[in-house]
Amino acid sequence: NNSSQLSSLPLQILLYVNGIYYIFYFLATLAMIIYKSQVFSYPDDFLAPDLAVLFLMAILEVPRLYLGFKGNLTEAEAPLGLSLGLTVGSVVLCVYLLLWQTYVLWADVLLNAVLLAAYGLESGLKVTAIAAFVS
């Protein structure tokens, strides 16, 4: 790492890959919810919260990734900190979809585990980057 450039390259790569992976994750989870509602007994009272959580997560993801990119590239710690906060929210929603969804299929477990791992790694890299920017 050059001393003149504080932006973290691994974080940038991870954010970029996260964005692509999230699109795939969103479409796959939505398709599986539709499949579950056709194959299993899925009353509306249980379908609504699951769909709400998924869409909320999608809405949170966009500013989170944008703030992460911006913060890392402009070497500003405020957007990066805000992105870290949004990441906490996304982690909570991801844990809901992993554990407390109405039907948790094996494919759900895989997708959510990968996403959680990505979030965890991202959070670590963001903390390191903030520490680098502040100091």
Added chain:
Amino acid sequence: PADARDAVQARVRSAPAPVTDVAKLCVCDLLVAQCDANCCCDPDCSAEDFSLFTSCSVPVVTGDSQLCSQKAAVYSLDVEANPPERIFKLIDQVNPSIFCIHATNYKQALYLKSPEIPTPENFDQLLAKFGGATFSAEPDTWNLDTDAQNPPEANETYRYEYGAPVQTEDAFLRLPSPVVSSWCSDANPAGFLVNQATKCIRSVSVEKCDSIQALSMLFYINSSILAVSCVFQVNITVQSIIFQSLNGTRTLLNGSDVLRLPMVLDELCINAVLRVNYHITHTDTGEIIEAAAAFVLGAISKEALSIEQSFEISFTQENAQPVPLSGNPGYAVGLPVRAGFWPQGYPFPAAFLFAALALSSNKHSQLTILQSTSNQDCLAAQGARAPVLFGYNMISGCKLRITAAMKCQPLAQTLLDVLKGQSFPEYVASFGNSQAQDVLDWVPITQLHISEQMISNTLQSSCQIPVSLGIEVKWTKYGSLVNPQARIVNVTATVTTTTLKQLPSGRERIIPITSSVVFTDISSPAEPGYKAWPTINIKLPFDFFYPFV
């Protein structure tokens, strides 16, 4: 005491918990405390019973196979061992699919819901929810207003539909019919537009005949029919009354507005109802406007313990003259062949108008054939005829006893009447629904006369008597290959005559007289037909090239 009662109620309120442990679940264990044959999971079976089994009817007991990993109980018989013994294994079954259910947070997902036990507290709400004809499939959503229930009285405010019971002011219009046995049951309602004819046996006793309700006319015309709603009612009028005496002769009563009630007279019960024919007239919107009943009243003798009653109901639309069709459009097997006359002396179109009237009102303008009776004498069995049903080949006959005293010419005429019937039709309908106005839909009957002794040179002037009538109906399949309709193409009536030889006096001879109907299928093989390609017809308007042409 109250707490014991509460405890009992608490126990009753919940249904027994469902068994979910696969080791304890056994589907083939049907007999209580006895060993079921070939049921390897039955806990009532001992080792000796297992040694007699040939195979396991239930080899595996698992839960929902969509779970990723679940317990399964596997039962098998080890036939190599001596004696054979049952092997029970509890294994973990893994579903390799990536869409297997890893976990579920919805309790009812994999189990059937335990129904609520009715108690005095929740009975009304359960009745509101499930008491109607339909109820919602979603278990958690229901509403208390009674839109699911449709009380049957509401139907009559709109109109009658096919099959709906005809309502009267107190109950339904009854058409007594045999239910399980041949005894009459008065609980059969007449369905709207359902023409029915029923026969049943009712037990009677002559002493109490004026108190048996079902023998009196009043029972059948007492309550008035509801036309559509509670307000408008139609009284059942008496159309005609026919008296039937004990030996079967029937006389029509003039002036049918008098009610005849059963009474005991000279050890007979007279005015007992033997037959009721209801005729209901309705509009095309499902309202009943008229109802009439025709009765046959008879006498019951003292020895009779039961009588047979027959009932019929028919519906006709107002301002319509129904002609029973024998198929639509092709003939249906088993329905009578329709036939008619063309009255002479009328101009062409009007002729068939009259024929229409003749066909609709006169049931005897059918094609009929002599009906064999138990008394096989041709001259005694006058008038018994059977309708010719499409597709059914029939043969019937009788025996003619010729004595020396019989004159030939009247005998020939009588035999022709016996064979052909009183009014032998001239035209037969080509289709089952042919209308009388359509001239081309009617096929003329070709009459042939064949003499049996054409070869020998007996003079034609010697008397010939008809001995057989053969009707040959040629029909073809018409229309599409998938749904062919039967169409009558040709009808030939062949009368075969033979010479009547003079018998020496005192001798008599018996000649068989036969009549037959044969249906022959002369359909040509099906040809494939292709739809014509659509053609484009473009025509320019005539003033298209206006300035130039």
